[in-house]
Amino acid sequence: MSEAWQLHGAPRFGGILVVSDHASNRVPADIDLGIDPALLEQHMAIDIGVGAIGRTMAQRPGIAAFQCGVSRLVCDVNREPHAPAVIPIASDGHAIPGNALDHAGHEARLERFHMPYHDALAQVLDDAPPALILSLHSFTPRLATGDEARPWQVGVLYNEDDRAARIAIPLLAAEALIVGDQQPYSGKLLNYTMNRHAEADGRPYLGIEIRQDQIGHAAGQAEWAERLARLCNEVALKLGE
Numbered sequence: 264m265s266e267a268w269q270l271h272g273a274p275r276f277g278g279i280l281v282v283s284d285h286a287s288n289r290v291p292a293d294i295d296l297g298i299d300p301a302l303l304e305q306h307m308a309i310d311i312g313v314g315a316i317g318r319t320m321a322q323r324p325g326i327a328a329f330q331c332g333v334s335r336l337v338c339d340v341n342r343e344p345h346a347p348a349v350i351p352i353a354s355d356g357h358a359i360p361g362n363a364l365d366h367a368g369h370e371a372r373l374e375r376f377h378m379p380y381h382d383a384l385a386q387v388l389d390d391a392p393p394a395l396i397l398s399l400h401s402f403t404p405r406l407a408t409g410d411e412a413r414p415w416q417v418g419v420l421y422n423e424d425d426r427a428a429r430i431a432i433p434l435l436a437a438e439a440l441i442v443g444d445q446q447p448y449s450g451k452l453l454n455y456t457m458n459r460h461a462e463a464d465g466r467p468y469l470g471i472e473i474r475q476d477q478i479g480h481a482a483g484q485a486e487w488a489e490r491l492a493r494l495c496n497e498v499a500l501k502l503g504e
């Protein structure tokens with residue numbers, strides 16, 4: 264464990280590893296983002312619901328959850344190290360003055376959070392290679408900049424490797440869910456962590472985005488934790504056939 268990441272449960276060879284880049288809204292005490300603290304409860308700071316789902320899933324044998332320990336506003340570990348949004352100076356129309364760093368400050372932030380997160384994740388995957396990685400995120404029911412509702416209850420995302428996605432989509436649809444294939448956005452656009460740790464090494468992974476009104480409460484989180492545990496085990500079994 265470190266301030267950059269947390270591991271829940273015991274990773275197991277051939278098990279399931281749930282990876283959540285945006286599970287926390289924590290801002291270390293020595294970092295002042297210069298924003299209204301209320302914004303830390305919004306999507307710009309955290310993927311609502313995914314931390315609790317991962318921790319609940321990790322209570323099951325064979326499932327562990329690897330989660331980032333700080334808000335995406337401190338350091339977005341699902342971005343390339345030198346992408347502008349890795350330490351965002353604005354998000355959802357809100358300026359983040361505490362992230363207006365010089366080069367040395369930018370590099371220090373990356374060395375403190377981004378590098379340890381990815382180094383630790385690589386080590387976990389090497390020490391106990393899972394049968395499947397679940398990349399777990401959540402999305403807003405509508406964009407902050409528009410009124411159009413997003414109809415999908417869950418989205419399945421991927422880049423080049425769609426092995427797990429092709430199995431999971433019909434399984435989710437069979438549960439009477441509205442399932443987005445590469446919705447609400449494409450995994451070919453935002454997939455850094457899985458590109459680095461799964462696709463680069465041929466590890467099977469399933470990218471899941473859950474609409475936040477489904478999991479903004481304990482009952483929904485419990486329901487989705489149970490559903491995803493079942494889904495991941497079934498996908499892993501079919502991948503192994």
